[in-house]
Amino acid sequence: MTNEIGIANLPNQRHKIVNQQGAHFTIMVVGESGLGKTTFINTLFATEICAPRNYRQRWAKQLDKTTEIEVLKADLEERGFNIKLTVIDTPGFGDYVNNRDSWSPIIDFIDDQHESYMRQEQQPHRKEKQDMRIHACLYFVKPGGHALKPLDVEIMKRLGSRVNLIPVVAKADTITPEDLQNFKIKIREVINAQGIKIYTPPMDADDESASEHARQTQAIMPFSIIGSTQDVTTPDGRVVKGREYLWGVAEVENDEHCDFKKLRSLLIRTYMLDLIASTEENHYEAYRLAQMETRKFGEPKVRKIDNPKYREEEEMLRKRFTEQVKLEEARFRQWEQHLITERDRLNKDLEQAHSSIKSLENELEQMSAYHRQGSTSGRR
């Protein structure tokens, strides 16, 4: 029944984060290349999200050339609720060993979204904000072999302190169900031992069934997934999204084969609003506080100086700042000059006014003298 929990049925306090225009929801996929991240996204959009019954969908794709981070956007509608879904596909890390820093643009991308949102919040005139803060980050782990490599641990630690991290075992069809279960246990052990922070669904003290569902969801982690946009026919004649093998079909939307459906339900239905709220309340707030401790209000973010790209950026910022100051100074001098001219003009006006008062006084003096003269001569 938990699949029935729609956004429209969520507790009231969660509703307030969904405004009139609906909710913005952003998912990011991260992991070594070749693990099926892009396929997963396509699968997500090829399955239920597209079904015309519940959802209205519009598509747009956009590629950031420098980071190769791809942004996919779709408008969904679920029972009258509009969801602006953004999925961010990142390039793989490639060879971990030779590419230790290839993941840092991803971390920066996450921070940049917080930064950009914070800047917008500081603006005196609050327009509709551009919001691409990541609400859920799926981390793809290679099935079999080591549970988590040291670099997986390193990256996951960094991700977990910034976003709602959801670990995923990729290509679940490539290992036996038994190995998959053991692998999941091993991963959970490493996550605990290394103190990696992963997303935990909220427990509701007043709602036992909701808490039970949260506990069950927690126990599934890491979610195993199979990705495929191919329609294949099962031995018993059903047409499903899946991968065909000599031994049969690995089905995307079969709970016996993988946790794809459970993961999709967590993201798009059950915990979407909690993911949004916890991003705002925990991760964004943590970023904001950390930034406030290290810099003054409105000051540009201090970048890692060892990176030439950032040094260049800093240099540009400094130049822009100097130019801005010069411009302001010129503007001030102009204004000052204007004031001086104005003061002089007013002084001159004042002088003129004084002298005309003087001459009027003189005139008055003369006239009253004339009158006095006239009246005395008349009495005579």
Ligand SMILES: Nc1nc2c(ncn2[C@@H]2O[C@H](COP(=O)(O)OP(=O)(O)O)[C@@H](O)[C@H]2O)c(=O)[nH]1
């Ligand atoms: N066996 C299997 N192969 C998959 C799965 N998902 C993707 N692939 C294949 O893995 C290869 C890399 O997939 P891709 O989505 O490009 O990986 P990415 O580099 O992480 O984006 C492709 O040949 C996919 O068809 C899966 O769940 N199981």
Ligand SMILES: [Mg+2]
């Ligand atoms: Mg890819």
